[in-house]
Amino acid sequence: MTSSVDTELPTDHFEPHVPGIDYGVLDSLLGYGVRRAQLLIYEDFVATLAPWSITPQRFSALTVISRNAQLKLTQLARILGIARSGAVLLVDALAAMGYVERVPSPEDRRAYGLVLTPKGIEDLKVITEAVCEHDRRIGARLAPEESREMMRLLRLVAGPRA
Numbered sequence: 001m002t003s004s005v006d007t008e009l010p011t012d013h014f015e016p017h018v019p020g021i022d023y024g025v026l027d028s029l030l031g032y033g034v035r036r037a038q039l040l041i042y043e044d045f046v047a048t049l050a051p052w053s054i055t056p057q058r059f060s061a062l063t064v065i066s067r068n069a070q071l072k073l074t075q076l077a078r079i080l081g082i083a084r085s086g087a088v089l090l091v092d093a094l095a096a097m098g099y100v101e102r103v104p105s106p107e108d109r110r111a112y113g114l115v116l117t118p119k120g121i122e123d124l125k126v127i128t129e130a131v132c133e134h135d136r137r138i139g140a141r142l143a144p145e146e147s148r149e150m151m152r153l154l155r156l157v158a159g160p161r162a
Contacts, residue, residue, distance in 0.1 A: 017036070030157070040138075041138050042056065044134055044137065044138060045131070045134055048130050048131070048133070048134040049127065049130060049131070049134075052123060052127055053097065054127055057080065057082075057090060058090065058093070058094060059127065059131060060080055061076060061080060061090055061091070061094060061100075062094065062099060062100070062116065062120065062124050062127070063124070063128070064076060064079055064080075065100060065114045065115065065116055066116050066120075066121070066124055069113070069115070070103070070105060070106070070113030070114070070115070071113060071114045072105070072111060072112075072113060072114070073087050073088065073091060073102075073112070073114065074087075076090075076091070076114065091114060094120075098117055098119045098120070099116060099117060099119060099120035099123065099124075100114055100115070100116060100117065100120055101114075101115055101117055102114060103115055
């Protein structure tokens with residue numbers, strides 16, 4: 001399945017800053033600014049990936065599973081920062097979509113590893129291309145050095161606590 005990706009954001013999207021509204025201290029808060037940007041980015045992501053019913057969490061899970069052989073469900077939950085029960089629901093949904101399957105672990109007969117199905121491998125390639133185009137569209141207002149600096153700053157903010 002392919003997706004046609006526009007080069008501009010839709011005009012009926014979430015407006016992160018409504019003209020004429022006094023936001024007070026909110027305009028000076030880092031978290032508020034990040035959240036407002038995240039809402040706009042999320043909206044475009046969901047619209048871009050609608051043909052596959054892929055959410056950011058599903059895309060993250062597919063990507064991590066594809067890159068880590070025999071990943072355990074508990075590992076996936078920890079990586080994504082979700083409860084194990086949430087990871088079960090996530091993997092169940094991806095399995096129902098034909099993207100992921102549980103396979104017996106060679107090290108532990110009680111455990112299962114997660115792997116992509118052939119359909120998951122193929123669709124993830126196209127989905128990843130659509131996500132990369134979405135990312136280019138979202139970052140189009142930034143110069144390449146600004147994008148690199150933003151990533152550096154986000155890693156600094158979200159990095160390990162001292």
